[in-house]
Ligand SMILES: O=C([O-])CC(=O)C(=O)O
C-alpha cells in the first residue's frame with residue numbers, strides 16, 4: 001500500500017483544499033473550521049492518519065477506555081465530543097473542561113503520533129508549546145475532564161457540528177493535514193489519492209508560475225486564466 005504522508009507534508013493545507021475543491025467539487029475544501037493552532041513547527045506541514053477518539057458524558061453507559069497508550073505511529077489523534085455536547089457557534093462545545101493536556105502530548109509524541117486535534121478544549125498550553133508537538137483545538141481550559149466527560153470509543157466516525165447545522169464526519173484513517181492555516185481532512189473513502197496528489201502537484205506548479213508572472217508585472221487574472229488551462233485536463 002502506498003503511503004502519501006511524506007509527500008502530503010510537503011504541501012500546504014491550502015494546496016490540499018484547492019485539490020479537494022477543484023478536483024472533487026468539495027465546497028469545504030476539507031477544512032475543519034474554528035480550530036486554533038497552539039503548538040508545533042511554524043515552518044512546515046504535518047500529516048497523519050486520523051486515529052479517532054469519542055468522548056461522551058461521564059454518566060454514559062459505556063465504560064471509560066484508555067486510548068492514549070495505544071496510538072499507532074503515523075497517526076493524527078482526533079478527539080471529539082458527542083453531537084449533543086457540541087455547539088454551532090463559539091465556543092463550539094458545551095464542555096468547559098479540557099479533554100487533553102501536556103502529559104498526553106508527551107505520551108502521543110513518544111509513540112510517533114504526528115499531532116493532535118481536539119474538537120473541544122485543551123490545557124497546559126505552555127507545556128504544549130515547549131514540546132514542539134502540533135496541537136490544535138477550539139479553545140483552552142484549566143480543569144481536567146474526569147467529572148464531566150470520558151473517552152468511550154476509538155476508531156469510529158466522529159461527527160463535527162459546523163455552521164448551518166451541517167455535520168462533517170471524520171473517518172478513522174482519513175488523512176489529516178495541519179499547518180499555520182489550520183486543519184484539512186482528506187476523506188479517503190471518496191477520493192482517489194493518486195489523482196488528488198497529481199492534481200495538487202500540478203496546481204502548486206501553476207501557482208509558482210503565476211507568482212513569477214506577477215513578479216514580472218503581469219496582471220493576475222489573465223495569468224491565472226492562462227496558467228490554469230493545464231489543470232483542466234486533470235479534471236476529467
Ligand atoms: O489530566 C488530564 O486530564 C490531562 C492533562 O492535564 C495532561 O495530560 O497533562
Ligand code: NI
Pocket residue numbers: 101102103124
Ligand atoms: Ni496536565
